[in-house]
Amino acid sequence: MGRVSGKRALVTGGGSGLGAAQCEMLASEGAQVVVADINMDGASAVAEKIKGAGGQALALSLNVTSEEEWAEAVDATVDHFGGLEVVVNNAGIAIPANVETTTMDIWRKTLAVNLDGVFLGTRAAIGYMKDHEGGSIINISSIEGIIGEPGAAAYNASKGGVRIFTKSAALHCADEGYAIRVNSVHPGYILTAMVSGAVAQLPQDEAKAFQDRILGAIPLGRMGEPDEIAYGVLFLASDESRYMTGSELVIDGGYTA
Ligand code: NAD
Numbered sequence: 001m002g003r004v005s006g007k008r009a010l011v012t013g014g015g016s017g018l019g020a021a022q023c024e025m026l027a028s029e030g031a032q033v034v035v036a037d038i039n040m041d042g043a044s045a046v047a048e049k050i051k052g053a054g055g056q057a058l059a060l061s062l063n064v065t066s067e068e069e070w071a072e073a074v075d076a077t078v079d080h081f082g083g084l085e086v087v088v089n090n091a092g093i094a095i096p097a098n099v100e101t102t103t104m105d106i107w108r109k110t111l112a113v114n115l116d117g118v119f120l121g122t123r124a125a126i127g128y129m130k131d132h133e134g135g136s137i138i139n140i141s142s143i144e145g146i147i148g149e150p151g152a153a154a155y156n157a158s159k160g161g162v163r164i165f166t167k168s169a170a171l172h173c174a175d176e177g178y179a180i181r182v183n184s185v186h187p188g189y190i191l192t193a194m195v196s197g198a199v200a201q202l203p204q205d206e207a208k209a210f211q212d213r214i215l216g217a218i219p220l221g222r223m224g225e226p227d228e229i230a231y232g233v234l235f236l237a238s239d240e241s242r243y244m245t246g247s248e249l250v251i252d253g254g255y256t257a
Contacts, residue, residue: 002030003238007135008081010034010073012064012121013091015042017192018140021226022088022233023047027055029234032081036062036073037091056081064091064117070124078128085135086237087125089118092140092158096198099153107154114158115165122169126180134179138236139166140229141184143252151210163248170246181245183236188252189214190224219254 009026013019015037027033027050035050035057037043043059050057058080062073077084092114095106118139129135144152145159163184170182189195199207215221232249235241250256 002028003234003240004086005030007031007085007237008034008077008083009086009088009237010036010060010077010084011088011090012036012062012117015039015044015046015059017194018187018190018226018229019088019090020046021230022090023057024050024053024055025227025230025234026086026237027057028053029238031086031237032056032058034058034060034073034077034081036060038063064089064121065112067120070120074124074128083132084125084128085133086138087121087135088138088140088233088237089121089162090138090140090233091117092142092194094152094155094194094198096151096201097153098151102153107157110154110158111161114155115161118162119165122165122182126169126173126178129180130173130176130178135181136237136241137169137180137182138233139182139184140233141166141186141248143186143188143250143256145184146186146248146250146256166248167246174245181236181241183241183244183247183249185229185232185236186248186250186252186256187229188218188224188250188255190226190229192226195223217255218252219257222253224251224253 014023014035035043047057047059141162142159145163166184173180
């Protein structure tokens with residue numbers, strides 16, 4: 001028996017980086033996993049890898065900013081696996097810009113994926129779970145939802161929004177007596193396409209200064225690995241965390257300590 005055997009899980013942004021690691025770990029612990037992503041190539045590759053390792057997975061195209069696509073994704077999950085007990089709102093984007101260089105386009109795009117997407121996913125999950133077996137909703141925020149970063153104005157705003165929105169949703173579910181827990185996860189710096197892509201957009205001297213500053217500020221002295229975040233997600237998805245709701249799980253090598 002795996003730690004999440006019998007659970008049906010949908011992970012957004014599952015086709016790459018942290019989401020892919022979460023999908024693989026949840027599947028290896030017995031969950032049936034929907035790998036949902038706007039990038040279908042990435043989602044299919046992760047689903048095939050899971051199936052190749054003997055797990056159960058379905059690749060699904062989902063743009064988290066679309067209310068209609070969320071309704072279809074929940075229906076498709078239930079049609080394929082027969083239910084839905086875990087939703088991980090992991091999809092996110094980061095466009096480096098400070099308050100002065102943030103255009104309305106950067107602001108709107110960032111808020112749309114990182115905050116609208118989490119709201120829509122949480123609401124869609126509650127809509128299904130409250131009338132079925134209940135479940136666990138896990139919203140991926142960031143350490144930048146807790147502390148400021150000068151070059152991440154819109155990202156900071158979106159991730160801070162995810163943090164406090166999660167608590168509102170958790171309290172609502174508890175008030176209503178739903179068997180639904182809602183928690184946030186706050187990863188520190190993990191070397192994925194998001195971080196390397198953001199660094200690549202900086203001029204060379206700024207990129208080096210950024211990396212030196214970040215590495216120097218991590219007490220454990222290194223960036224994290226995707227699996228180190230997936231272990232936290234696995235815990236929150238499992239019944240081991242049954243007394244946790246509205247909590248924020250920080251996994252950052254001590255960065256915010
Ligand atoms: P990533 O860029 O590797 O993966 C993000 C995934 O989200 C991609 O597969 C992408 O196709 C998908 N995506 C983007 N827009 C989407 C949309 N509209 N609908 C559906 N899918 C969409 O990034 P990552 O590093 O794996 O980040 C995953 C999450 O973790 C994000 O929410 C990110 O903000 C958060 N996070 C990452 C770090 C880090 O250091 N990597 C730190 C803190 C928080």
